[in-house]
Amino acid sequence: MAASGSVPGSVPAPAGGASAGPQAPQTPPVPPRPLDPIDRSIMRLLQADGRASIRSVAEQVHVSRANAYARINRLIDDGVIRGFTARVNHERAGQGASAYITLKIVQNSWRTVREKLRELPGAAHIALVSGDFDVLLLVHTPDNRTLRELVLTRLQSIPEVLSTRTLLVFEETDLLAPGPNGGPTVSEE
Numbered sequence: 001m002a003a004s005g006s007v008p009g010s011v012p013a014p015a016g017g018a019s020a021g022p023q024a025p026q027t028p029p030v031p032p033r034p035l036d037p038i039d040r041s042i043m044r045l046l047q048a049d050g051r052a053s054i055r056s057v058a059e060q061v062h063v064s065r066a067n068a069y070a071r072i073n074r075l076i077d078d079g080v081i082r083g084f085t086a087r088v089n090h091e092r093a094g095q096g097a098s099a100y101i102t103l104k105i106v107q108n109s110w111r112t113v114r115e116k117l118r119e120l121p122g123a124a125h126i127a128l129v130s131g132d133f134d135v136l137l138l139v140h141t142p143d144n145r146t147l148r149e150l151v152l153t154r155l156q157s158i159p160e161v162l163s164t165r166t167l168l169v170f171e172e173t174d175l176l177a178p179g180p181n182g183g184p185t186v187s188e189e
Contacts, residue, residue, distance in 0.1 A: 032078060032080070033074075033078060035080070038061050038063060038071065039071060039075060039080075041060070041061045042057055042061055042068065042071055042072060042075065043075065043080070043081065045057050045060055045061070046072070046081065046084070050084035050085060050086070051084075054068050054069050054072070057072070087174060090140040094142055095122065095140035095141060095142055096142060096143060097140070097141045097142065097143050097144050097146065097147045097168070098138070098139065098140045098141075098168075098169035098172070099138075099139055099141075099147055099151075099166050099167060099168050099169055100136060100137070100138055100166075100167040100169065101136075101137045101138075101139060101151060101155065101164055101165070101166050101167070102132075102133035102135070102136055102137075102164065102165045102167070103133060103134060103135040103136075103137060103155070103161050103162075103163070103164050104133050104134055104161075104162040104163045104164075105134045105135055105160050105161055105162060106159075106160040106162060109160035110128050110134070110135075112160055113135060113158065113160050113161065114126055114128075114135075116158050116160075117135070117137055120137075120139065120150060120154055120155070121141075121150070122139045122140045122141045122146075122150065123137060123138075123139055124138045124139060124140055125137070125138040126138075133165070147166070151164055151166055
C-alpha cells in the first residue's frame, strides 16, 4: 500500500492572472463526511505504518478486507488521506541539525515567500501562522554550519523576509512512533 503523489480527484488551483474566457460559476466545496471510530483507527494505523497491508488493517480494526479497502479508498478520495510517506530519522540520514525558524514577512507576500521556501534544501514544513511572526519553517541540515548558511545567506536574502529567529531542535519525539511491540498503537474509540 505504498502509494505517493497527488490526491486523486484534486484539481490544481489556477495560476494567478486573467483567463481567456468567462469564469465558470464556483461550486461550493463538498463538506467532509464524518469519520467514525473505525475510520480514525484506520488513519492511525496508516500514519504509523503506511505500508500496512489491507489484510493487516482489516484484522486490526475488525472489519472485512473489502470494508477496509473501501474505507481507505473513500478516505483518499475525500482528501482525508493525502498520501503515504516514510518517517525519516534525520540524524541517521546525515541531517544532524534541525531548527524551527520563524519569519516576519512583508504583508501579502505569503505565496511568493512560500514558493521560495519550498526551494530551500532541507525545508520540511512551512506554515503560515498567527502571532508575533508570520511563517514557521522546519529545516533539517547536515550540520550547524550549513544551517547558519541557510539562514544568513538564503533566507535573509529573500526580499519579502523582514526578520528571522532560529530555534535549534535539541531532541524530537515522534508521536506516531510504533508501539512497544513494534506495531502501531491503536486504541478503540
